[in-house]
Amino acid sequence: MKEIHDFTIIDRQQLGERYFSLTLQHGGTMQPIAPGQFVEVRVEGEPGVMLRRPISIHDVDETRGTLTLLIQIVGNGTRRLAHLTIGEHLNLVYPLGHGFTTQMPTGSRVLMVGGGAGIAPLLHLAKVLKTKAVNSTVLLGGRTADLIPVREAFQPYAKVGIATDDGSLGYKGLVVDHPDFVGTYDIIYTCGPTPMMKAVARSAAARGIRCEVSLENMMACGVGACLCCVTDTDEGHRCVCKEGPVFDISTMKKWYQQ
Ligand SMILES: Cc1cc2nc3c(=O)[nH]c(=O)nc-3n(C[C@H](O)[C@H](O)[C@H](O)COP(=O)(O)OP(=O)(O)OC[C@H]3O[C@@H](n4cnc5c(N)ncnc54)[C@H](O)[C@@H]3O)c2cc1C
Numbered sequence: 001m002k003e004i005h006d007f008t009i010i011d012r013q014q015l016g017e018r019y020f021s022l023t024l025q026h027g028g029t030m031q032p033i034a035p036g037q038f039v040e041v042r043v044e045g046e047p048g049v050m051l052r053r054p055i056s057i058h059d060v061d062e063t064r065g066t067l068t069l070l071i072q073i074v075g076n077g078t079r080r081l082a083h084l085t086i087g088e089h090l091n092l093v094y095p096l097g098h099g100f101t102t103q104m105p106t107g108s109r110v111l112m113v114g115g116g117a118g119i120a121p122l123l124h125l126a127k128v129l130k131t132k133a134v135n136s137t138v139l140l141g142g143r144t145a146d147l148i149p150v151r152e153a154f155q156p157y158a159k160v161g162i163a164t165d166d167g168s169l170g171y172k173g174l175v176v177d178h179p180d181f182v183g184t185y186d187i188i189y190t191c192g193p194t195p196m197m198k199a200v201a202r203s204a205a206a207r208g209i210r211c212e213v214s215l216e217n218m219m220a221c222g223v224g225a226c227l228c229c230v231t232d233t234d235e236g237h238r239c240v241c242k243e244g245p246v247f248d249i250s251t252m253k254k255w256y257q258q
């Protein structure tokens with residue numbers, strides 16, 4: 001069930017120049033959160049930023065009643081959020097959207113491919129998949145090492161591969177050219193820049209591997225009311241905020257073939 005709630009910031013980490021994380025405590029009973037779901041954050045104190053900003057749920061601790069957001073500073077809204085400090089409140093609408101599929105047989109071979117801020121939803125996914133006893137690999141890509149935050153956080157849950165455009169960390173090149181990308185997998189999940197996700201989807205389709213993509217279209221209402229986030233699927237137009245952000249590529253041929 002969706003809830004609008006004031007969370008309290010209990011931790012803030014600066015992760016290089018462009019990224020930071022906020023850990024937020026509910027203070028009561030938090031709604032269950034599926035991997036791939038997101039929040040709409042109210043940005044206060046920035047008059048030009050009227051609309052809430054969609055941010056993926058990066059991590060969840062049900063016992064403590066906390067969730068963590070991983071945020072890349074790109075404009076006025078995220079820059080304002082970067083100034084928040086421990087003890088301040090953040091108003092969220094959560095949990096939103098339709099997340100990743102996590103039901104699968106024990107021993108399934110899973111690949112998660114994240115680029116830039118698209119890394120964010122994959123940590124909660126990797127943690128939940130660990131409880132299903134699947135065999136997970138995560139590949140994280142970015143232009144430089146600085147732009148791949150929180151890579152260590154994945155290590156308890158998956159084999160981790162890194163690809164950077166400049167070779168400053170891991171494999172030098174695109175994440176889809178990383179040697180682990182072409183392994184044998186039962187399912188591939190991806191979130192990140194659209195060209196990266198389309199390349200992942202095309203490769204998965206060519207290899208007959210099931211694949212889910214998490215789209216990051218621009219959003220306003222976040223609940224399916226304004227239609228500003230619509231994407232064209234093989235089954236017609238779909239609201240990314242409500243019917244996504246996660247889509248199975250079996251319905252997205254038009255999207256990934258463009
Ligand atoms: C479902 C979903 C989940 C997301 N999860 C995360 C996350 O976990 N962490 C994170 O850092 N970001 C995430 N984003 C992107 C984030 O919402 C935007 O970066 C943010 O809204 C930008 O707000 P701003 O006011 O700082 O920038 P604005 O001033 O609104 O925009 C600055 C620049 O960023 C571009 N931009 C804005 N929104 C997007 C977008 N959705 N996709 C691509 N470019 C955009 C604009 O075109 C502009 O060039 C997510 C987006 C969606 C739709």
Ligand code: FES
Pocket residue numbers: 218219220221222223224225226227228229230239240241242
């Ligand atoms: S953001 Fe309004 S319908 Fe999706």
